[in-house]
Amino acid sequence: MNSKRHSIQRGQSEQLFERSKALFPGGVNSPVRAFGSVGGTPLFMEKGQGAYIWDADGNRFIDFCCSWGPLILGHAHPRIEERIMEAVRNGTTFGTPTRLENELGSLIVDHHPYVEQVRFVSSGTEAAMSAIRLARGVTGRSKIIKFDGCYHGHVDSLLVKAGSGLATLGTSSSAGVPESYAQETLVLPLNDLEAVEQCVQEYKDEIAVMAIEPIPANNGLLIQDESFLHGLRSICDREGILLLFDEVISGFRVAFDGAAGYYGIRPDVLAFGKIIGGGMPVGAYASSAEVMAHIAPSGPVYQAGTLSGNPVAMAAGAAQLTELLQPGFYKDQERRTKRLIDGILKHSGKAGYPLRIFNRGSIFWLAFSDRVWIRKSSEIDPDSMAYFSRLHGALLNRGIYLGPSGYEVGFVSAAHSDAIIDEAIHAFCSALDEVFESI
Numbered sequence: 001m002n003s004k005r006h007s008i009q010r011g012q013s014e015q016l017f018e019r020s021k022a023l024f025p026g027g028v029n030s031p032v033r034a035f036g037s038v039g040g041t042p043l044f045m046e047k048g049q050g051a052y053i054w055d056a057d058g059n060r061f062i063d064f065c066c067s068w069g070p071l072i073l074g075h076a077h078p079r080i081e082e083r084i085m086e087a088v089r090n091g092t093t094f095g096t097p098t099r100l101e102n103e104l105g106s107l108i109v110d111h112h113p114y115v116e117q118v119r120f121v122s123s124g125t126e127a128a129m130s131a132i133r134l135a136r137g138v139t140g141r142s143k144i145i146k147f148d149g150c151y152h153g154h155v156d157s158l159l160v161k162a163g164s165g166l167a168t169l170g171t172s173s174s175a176g177v178p179e180s181y182a183q184e185t186l187v188l189p190l191n192d193l194e195a196v197e198q199c200v201q202e203y204k205d206e207i208a209v210m211a212i213e214p215i216p217a218n219n220g221l222l223i224q225d226e227s228f229l230h231g232l233r234s235i236c237d238r239e240g241i242l243l244l245f246d247e248v249i250s251g252f253r254v255a256f257d258g259a260a261g262y263y264g265i266r267p268d269v270l271a272f273g274k275i276i277g278g279g280m281p282v283g284a285y286a287s288s289a290e291v292m293a294h295i296a297p298s299g300p301v302y303q304a305g306t307l308s309g310n311p312v313a314m315a316a317g318a319a320q321l322t323e324l325l326q327p328g329f330y331k332d333q334e335r336r337t338k339r340l341i342d343g344i345l346k347h348s349g350k351a352g353y354p355l356r357i358f359n360r361g362s363i364f365w366l367a368f369s370d371r372v373w374i375r376k377s378s379e380i381d382p383d384s385m386a387y388f389s390r391l392h393g394a395l396l397n398r399g400i401y402l403g404p405s406g407y408e409v410g411f412v413s414a415a416h417s418d419a420i421i422d423e424a425i426h427a428f429c430s431a432l433d434e435v436f437e438s439i
Ligand SMILES: Cc1ncc(COP(=O)(O)O)c(C=O)c1O
Pocket: 068, 123, 124, 125, 126, 128, 151, 152, 153, 154, 213, 218, 246, 247, 248, 249, 273, 274, 283
């Protein structure tokens, strides 16, 4: 199936990157964009429409990054565009309450079984950070549990990795995070209830919150045993610990009510992100009315934001969530995602390539591995990333854009029609042939 491809033109992106390197650290405003793990010049995008994006050199790609997830309806969706323009014409920010906050708030509260109140912020990082402060405020406890392989934004106490040996006390994973902060974070392996039990016994009555991505999607897609997630719920209930589901990726993506609805597990606190802004900067945290009553001005846990609930972002979010509530939306997302995965696996299976594709809803992750399941970050073979780097380049040359790291997941949007999926399958198969022929 392999058809040799010419490399895409990158002249404009190269020039832009030369300039941006002088302006921004590493030339970018968020590290993964620098193409560090796949090599080559990052592509500077200029336009998106539906499932396609175009870079500064005019190359067109089918986009499976979708701005890292939020664009579940694809680029420049007409209804979102219309609502954004309408909001902009009325003024972009007031620093007062607006009707639009009520609209987006109602869409979430009225259709999510585990949310009674929500507070809007401007990013997923802010959502996770605020949710943790809330949990500490509610319980009067300090320590938090996080799981190795989950990402919750660049919050000091969450930029923490497992300590050495059997120690559960974390150590900071970024310069600039004081070890004293890291010491408040207990880092545990995913999918290991025994480890959670031991830790909870050791730090009894000190743990405020257990934070987890219920569908961990930041270090590959580490599908957890359902019994593990239910086990966390039981331990939290027994020990008076709040269970925080960080649904920045999974929320409104695998189902309107996210992984909580998908698995039927009630979290105590939820963090949401980008997807609720329809492509504008929005995050939120949410819980029962009783728990949310602890937040200022109702209660003593302080949290605020000048641009929180920004009207333009609220309008975009409301337009997007309204579309997601259409009957059959998620079923069709899953169907087209399965079509993509089946199409690629049919070819790679026949050819005997060591490729697996893990998936939940319209999230997918390509793993070069023979393992039936990968549930922990330690089960990912770092050497397998060399395959991904080659595949990434081969796909770019065939008009397919994946996020530039083998640890990142891909996303299918409603704009990825059957025809576009079939075009993508053809490109994936040809790119895989190129990768494995060269070995
Ligand atoms: C699960 C999860 N939580 C939090 C964040 C942080 O969100 P943001 O980048 O909007 O700050 C991310 C970002 O990808 C995420 O995937």
